[in-house]
Amino acid sequence: MATALRLAVYLLLLAGGRGINVKVTQDVVEASLRGDIRLGCNYQTTHDERKNLFITWSKIIPDKEEDVTVILFQGKPYVMKDYEGRVEFVGGWNEGVADILLHNLNNEDNGDYTCAVTNVPDIEGHDTDTVQLIVLVPPSLPKISTSGAPELGGDIVLTCKSDEGAPKPQYFWKRLEEPDKEVAMPPKVVSDADAGTLTMKNLSLQSHNGIYQCTSKNKMGELSSDYQLTVSYPKSNALLYMGAMAGGVLLLILIIVVVVCCVRRRNRKNIDDNYSMTEEYRRDDKSPIPPGHQDFDPRDGNDEDRNLNYVDKDEHYDERSDHRYTDGYDRHRDNGDRNNDRRRDDFDRRRDDYDRRRDDNYHDDDRRRENYGRDDSSGDDRRREDYGRGREDYGRGREDYGRGREDYGRGREDYDRGREDYGRGRDNYGRGRDNYGRGREDYDRGREDYDSRDESYSNDDHPRRTRSQESLVDDQDKYSETNPRRTHSRENLDENAPSNRSNNVPKPPLKPKKILDDDVRDVEV
Incomplete structure (x- = not known):
């Protein structure tokens, strides 16, 4: 309610x-x-x-x-x-x-x-x-992502984005040849400052390889990130190279098989020739029947019977040998012909397969050549020149690296020697400071002893100083009272005074007069 x-x-x-x-x-x-x-x-x-x-x-x-x-x-x-x-x-x-x-x-x-x-x-x-x-808010460090594979003839999109930043930052792309050297962008490159994208199509090795820098910027500041783009050959080319290598291996195997067959065939022909020569030799030869095929007793002296037996055995031996060698050779030749026919058929089939694969590869190469740059006929030469220059730069770099390692080694040795000298100097300095400290202590103790003795000696109550003064006074008194020479001298001093001198005291002798030259001349005359 x-x-x-x-x-x-x-x-x-x-x-x-x-x-x-x-x-x-x-x-x-x-x-x-x-x-x-x-x-x-x-x-x-x-x-x-x-x-x-x-x-x-x-x-x-x-x-x-x-x-x-x-x-x-x-x-x-x-x-x-x-x-x-x-x-x-x-x-x-x-x-x-x-x-x-x-x-x-x-x-x-x-x-x-x-x-x-x-x-x-x-x-x-x-x-x-x-x-x-x-x-x-200033933009945060931008992150660069890619869409597409960096392959020859392909397309790729680089996307730059900052997670923070207000107002919304804009993104600017530039291409660097070195960390601080800007170069022109490749042709047909499209960039979007608001979306932060950089689109490149029909990639090539010469035009698109390099460093791409993205700068995220608003009124509060800016930050940059780099991306290294390296264009490579498509993976299908790698499969092509592997197929070519496999075809080459098969071709080598076929060549080896043909050579082996030819050698075996030639050896078989040599065997047939040798067999024919052997048969002719056996028909012409009249050598005796081996002992195992003789039915007569060698001790029998009937020469006619022995000759008849020899003729019969010889004919039987020749007939049996002819049948054995002729039948074996025929069978061996038939088997060899059949094997050769089978090998020839296998070889023809493998040859046909190889021809078909080679034709397919040629057609694939033609299509790829049409797709990956009919207009770039000098690309292989440039790549070869770049490869040569790269190898030269690599060689010079290795030489510079070797010299740098040698200089570093020498510098390291000098540094070690300097540290050793410095260590020895510090040891000597420490010993000198210790000696100086001990000498200073000895000097201070001596100065204290000297000051204490000086104070005690300057005191009037010092017993030694008192005894010395008393002895000096006593000696003066004794000298003045008992010394006759001192007494006589004082008496003579009193008597020789001008007023008290007596007549009995003799006068002092006169000093000799200096003789002049005139006096000498008078004496001579």
Whole structure:
């Protein structure tokens, strides 16, 4: 009953409403990652009361039917659980300001936000407006994927994509010959900056091999990744080469079989010739019958009977030998002819199979040659020249590598010798420091001993110093009292004074007068 009454009151208020107008301050707002942003929303209402004021900020999720509420106001603000501590109302909602402040933005905050305001009974009019928030995120390191096989004459698509980046980055491709040297793109190459794709068709060894660099760029920064494209021959060519090798092996086997058959046939002919010569020799030969075939007694002296027996045995032996050798040879020749016929038939069949396979291979080569470049007749020559230059570069590189290893070895030896010298120098320095320390300690102990002796000696109470002074005074007194020479000298000093000198004291002798030259001349005269 109470619910129905409230619903009726609400419908009456709706019927008596006069209108509301909601407007965001900016349609698109950009902010940096982990920064703060203020989303402005102003509303105007013709109803002065704010008791039934209801403000809602929600985020539009494209994959969901309902929007996700961020914060709402109904008498007081309420923050949803997922946005606690990150969103708050700013401004005065009673003064027509419904701004919110988002803190610590992340990549998931990108999207459209709706500001909805109702103030019953003023509910008619434009009560919602939407603002787009773009969190500026620098692009992440792009990843390059391929579609298609890099084979000669084939097509390939390189796709570059960054997992992160707002606004959506664009992708730019360039071809590098060296890590820092850009070269022109091959002909008939199509790139899409928005999708990040690079499409190449009819691949060739000379035009498409190289390093392709993709740069992912937006207003917050850019990052690049490289892809090494190496065009190879199709796998069907490898099967062709294997078939050719198998055909060559079969051909070699056939040649060996033919040679063996020819040799055996020639040997058989030699055997037949030797047999004919043997038969003729046996008919002409008159050698005696072997002892096993003789029926007469050798001790019998009848020569006529012995000769008759000899003739009969000889004829019987010749007849039996002719039948045995002739029948054996005929059978052997018949068997050999049949074997030769079978081998000849097998050889003809293998020859026919080989011819058919060779024709098929030739036809396949012609078709592949038509498909893989009728216009590139000099491709083999260029590949051969490239191969030669590559081998020369490889040889020079190996020589440089050998010289570098030798230089490294010499440098390593010099370094080891230097370390040994340095180690010996450090040992000598350590021993010198130890000797210096011991000498310093000895010097300090000697200085302390000297200072202690000096202090004790300078003290007046030192017994040795006291004894020395007393002995000196006593010696002076003894010398002045007992020494007769000292006493006589003092008495003479007193007597020789000018006032007290007596007549008895003799005068000192006069000094000799210097004789001059005039006096000498007078004496001589």
